[in-house]
Amino acid sequence: MNAERITEKLNILADAAKYDVSCASSGSKRENHNKGLGNASNGICHSYTEDGRCVSLLKILLTNHCIFDCAYCVSRKSNDIKRAAFTVQEVVDLTINFYRRNYIEGLFLSSGIFKDADYTMERLVLIAKKLRTEHNFNGYIHLKSIPGASDELMREAGLYADRLSINLEMPTEEGLKLLAPDKNRKDMIEPMDFLKTEIIRNTEEKKLFKKAPMFAPAGQSTQVIVGATREDDHQILYTANHFYRNYNLKRVYYSGYVPVLTDSRLPALNTSVPMVRENRLYQADWLMRFYGFKVHEIVNRQQPLLDLDIDPKLSWAIRNMHFFPIDINQADLQMILRVPGIGVESANKIVKARNFARLGWEQLKKIGVAINRAKYFITCKSNDFERRDLTGTKIKQFILAESHSKYLKNSQSQLSMF
Numbered sequence: 001m002n003a004e005r006i007t008e009k010l011n012i013l014a015d016a017a018k019y020d021v022s023c024a025s026s027g028s029k030r031e032n033h034n035k036g037l038g039n040a041s042n043g044i045c046h047s048y049t050e051d052g053r054c055v056s057l058l059k060i061l062l063t064n065h066c067i068f069d070c071a072y073c074v075s076r077k078s079n080d081i082k083r084a085a086f087t088v089q090e091v092v093d094l095t096i097n098f099y100r101r102n103y104i105e106g107l108f109l110s111s112g113i114f115k116d117a118d119y120t121m122e123r124l125v126l127i128a129k130k131l132r133t134e135h136n137f138n139g140y141i142h143l144k145s146i147p148g149a150s151d152e153l154m155r156e157a158g159l160y161a162d163r164l165s166i167n168l169e170m171p172t173e174e175g176l177k178l179l180a181p182d183k184n185r186k187d188m189i190e191p192m193d194f195l196k197t198e199i200i201r202n203t204e205e206k207k208l209f210k211k212a213p214m215f216a217p218a219g220q221s222t223q224v225i226v227g228a229t230r231e232d233d234h235q236i237l238y239t240a241n242h243f244y245r246n247y248n249l250k251r252v253y254y255s256g257y258v259p260v261l262t263d264s265r266l267p268a269l270n271t272s273v274p275m276v277r278e279n280r281l282y283q284a285d286w287l288m289r290f291y292g293f294k295v296h297e298i299v300n301r302q303q304p305l306l307d308l309d310i311d312p313k314l315s316w317a318i319r320n321m322h323f324f325p326i327d328i329n330q331a332d333l334q335m336i337l338r339v340p341g342i343g344v345e346s347a348n349k350i351v352k353a354r355n356f357a358r359l360g361w362e363q364l365k366k367i368g369v370a371i372n373r374a375k376y377f378i379t380c381k382s383n384d385f386e387r388r389d390l391t392g393t394k395i396k397q398f399i400l401a402e403s404h405s406k407y408l409k410n411s412q413s414q415l416s417m418f
């Protein structure tokens, strides 16, 4: 192995991979056996670069050569950049060497498209297969699947990878046609559908035969790019919800478009998506998955954008003051979950604790409730704070004034209008 050339390739192909944010590794329970290498269990830790990108896995492209010309992508064929490609064996050796030195806990591997989808996917699968079968590597492997890859290759990929993902890229089909005319939604949806069926089949099989081989134990995920096209938050969350429901996705990652290319179809170079928009989308996503919110309650045609100055749960609450205040000692769990300042864990603790005694501010504080937010929306045993007739606008103003949020800066101009 020519170390200099490998380092050069690594620089090029790790840099090209940094635009993909979907690399969290939670959810896999692959255990070390036969004194193998690595152990991908829950709790693998991740570190993030200053701009919030995950770097804990060896995160590289197999190649940045690509036959496609997606407008938003630095690897697009018309972009005049340095190109490189690893061989299968080079990626295997790098992973093992980095792992042995404790630099990484796993591999996140994506690729431009060499010749066609299957030709590229075959190589990605071979890397995972060699790591598992020749090196007994039990670390985490996330393979980005190539849209349009055959079912046979997807099936094989699932036997070796912990997680598989296929990027949707644009939130809508129109957006995809505009910026990635070589791609089509069908080539993304068919493998997702195939994976969903195989994952369900494998779960059933595992119930009957403990020793049945694992198939993508950390499930499948996808990524949508935010801000490269004009889709609003309503369209983005609607798409995310559709894919969660119909394809059993573990995660949808929202990647703020980083303007690095000049193209009349793209936003100007100096107009990057504010980090806070990504953050609000993740919060809204959390509300849909764990708090029982429907998309239309968070954003809808009348209100298509998420508030940037407050989180989506608080935003919903102050738009729906007729539901509040609720009595924390009586309300059902679903309603408690909707109170700003109360998380899933605290809500469950409240329901258990009130079986033994009526709860006041002190107990709620001990449970972990953020009283400075929740107090406007609940009543409890203590009556030393009562919401009385505060309007939603006034509550928002009070909460923002007390907030130490790093996003508070964004809200200053709006606050002064109240």
Ligand code: SF4
Pocket (backbone or CB within 6 Å): 066, 067, 068, 069, 070, 073, 074, 075, 076, 077, 111, 112, 113, 180
């Ligand atoms: S197919 Fe992937 S790597 Fe190729 S240009 Fe499109 S987004 Fe970039």
